[in-house]
Amino acid sequence: MPNTSTQGPSQALSADLSKPFTALSEKRWLHDRPEQDVYKLLIDAYRLRLEDDYKFSGDVDDDSIYGGAPNGYAGFRRFLRKVEKKDGLLPQWWSREKQTACERLGQASGWSDLSCAIEKSDIMEHYGSATIPMQLRMFGESVYGRGPGGQDGSAMLQLQVMRESGPSMHSSNIDHLNIDGELSESRCEVSRAVEQMDAKMPCLPHMLNYG
Numbered sequence: 001m002p003n004t005s006t007q008g009p010s011q012a013l014s015a016d017l018s019k020p021f022t023a024l025s026e027k028r029w030l031h032d033r034p035e036q037d038v039y040k041l042l043i044d045a046y047r048l049r050l051e052d053d054y055k056f057s058g059d060v061d062d063d064s065i066y067g068g069a070p071n072g073y074a075g076f077r078r079f080l081r082k083v084e085k086k087d088g089l090l091p092q093w094w095s096r097e098k099q100t101a102c103e104r105l106g107q108a109s110g111w112s113d114l115s116c117a118i119e120k121s122d123i124m125e126h127y128g129s130a131t132i133p134m135q136l137r138m139f140g141e142s143v144y145g146r147g148p149g150g151q152d153g154s155a156m157l158q159l160q161v162m163r164e165s166g167p168s169m170h171s172s173n174i175d176h177l178n179i180d181g182e183l184s185e186s187r188c189e190v191s192r193a194v195e196q197m198d199a200k201m202p203c204l205p206h207m208l209n210y211g
Contacts, residue, residue, distance in 0.1 A: 017032070
């Protein structure tokens with residue numbers, strides 16, 4: 001059965017993943033979703049990355065709206081080519097026809113219009129979820145190989161996966177978790193490790209732009 005829920009925090013999606021960060025860690029974040037949701041998330045992952053690169057490092061593509069272009073069509077096509085080169089990120093039904101449909105959504109008026117920029121606050125309001133920006137940024141990192149401003153979001157992703165696993169995490173998986181160099185061998189130790197990482201988060205600048 002698909003790992004989705006029709007009642008979730010993302011009010012702008014027709015279905016939500018019950019464990020989105022686990023799906024990100026398994027490179028299946030776009031899998032088991034309706035086609036229109038996949039198109040929308042791809043567009044927003046690209047647009048948020050443009051905003052982040054401009055805001056955090058000043059990087060601007062000449063053919064983007066940040067570089068003075070009337071729209072982001074060319075840059076989005078480059079982004080899709082990068083996604084396609086990453087094995088497993090796209091669902092199995094993806095094809096040239098689906099790519100065209102995705103691009104058309106970005107060329108239509110409305111939320112997904114690639115002629116418009118978006119910020120983190122816009123995304124949170126539109127989706128009705130505080131974690132969607134983090135998910136989009138982590139997906140972007142899986143595409144580009146680095147996070148916004150060259151940051152590494154792997155520790156934050158590990159933390160979120162642990163939170164999703166919760167007390168039902170199997171002991172066989174617990175033995176493989178390594179937080180700050182110490183193996184967690186019980187549910188209690190995993191809980192303590194999460195609390196310790198939470199306490200250290202303000203001191204970890206490479207995590208700050210993912211929330």
